[in-house]
Amino acid sequence: RLEEFLKKEVDLKLSTLPDFEERVIDVSEVEQLMNSINAIPAPCAPVINPQAPNAATGTSLRVCWGLFSDDTVECYQLCYKPVSSDRHSDGQAEHTLKVKETYCTITDLLPNTQYEFWVSALNASGISPPSERAVYVTAPSPPTIKNKKIRSCENAALVCWESNDINPVDSYTVEL
Numbered sequence: 001r002l003e004e005f006l007k008k009e010v011d012l013k014l015s016t017l018p019d020f021e022e023r024v025i026d027v028s029e030v031e032q033l034m035n036s037i038n039a040i041p042a043p044c045a046p047v048i049n050p051q052a053p054n055a056a057t058g059t060s061l062r063v064c065w066g067l068f069s070d071d072t073v074e075c076y077q078l079c080y081k082p083v084s085s086d087r088h089s090d091g092q093a094e095h096t097l098k099v100k101e102t103y104c105t106i107t108d109l110l111p112n113t114q115y116e117f118w119v120s121a122l123n124a125s126g127i128s129p130p131s132e133r134a135v136y137v138t139a140p141s142p143p144t145i146k147n148k149k150i151r152s153c154e155n156a157a158l159v160c161w162e163s164n165d166i167n168p169v170d171s172y173t174v175e176l
Helices: 002-007 028-038
Strands: 062-066 073-080 095-099 103-106 116-123 133-138
Touching: 062 073, 062 116, 062 133, 073 103, 095 103
Parallel strands: none
Antiparallel strands: 062 103, 073 095, 073 116, 116 133
16 A cells, blocks of 8 residues: 555645735844843942051052952052041042052052042943042151250160151150
8 A cells, every 4th residue: 555655646736825924023122132141230339448557658558449249340440539627628639540450559648648548340331339438548757856856874865856747646666
C-alpha cells in the first residue's frame, strides 16, 4: 500500500488564497525598555569621612570619602569653601575639583582655618546628590619665638612666643 501511495501524484494547490492583512507592530516601548535595562543608573551620594588625625598641615588638607554601593563611578566632584562666622558670607569663594580617586589633598590653604567640604559622584547617566558637608581644619602656623625675651638661669628658662594665627590655638608643645 505504501508503494501505491507514493506513486500517486499529489495536488498541493490550495483551493482558496490565504487572506493575510499587513500589520505594523510598534516596538518603540520594547526598545525603550531594552535601552533602560542596558543603561547604568546615576550613582548614590558618597559619604564624606570626618577629618583624620595628621591629615592637615598649615596649608593643606587630605579629604577622604567612600561610596557605599555598587554604583559605577567615572569620577568625583569635590567642592569646598572656607567656613565663615559672618552670616552674610554666602558669596565665599567656592572651589570645585574633579577627582578620580576617593581622596584628595587640597593645597594653598590658609593656616588654622576651617573649610567645608562636600562631594558628588558622576557617571554617564548623571551626577549623584551631594554628600553631607564635613568641616576640616588646617594646622596652625608655627609660632614666632621672641629672642629678646628669652631668659635663663641654672635650673630654668623663660621662652616667649607669639602666634600669628587669627583663630585661637588649643595648646603648644615646647621641645628642649
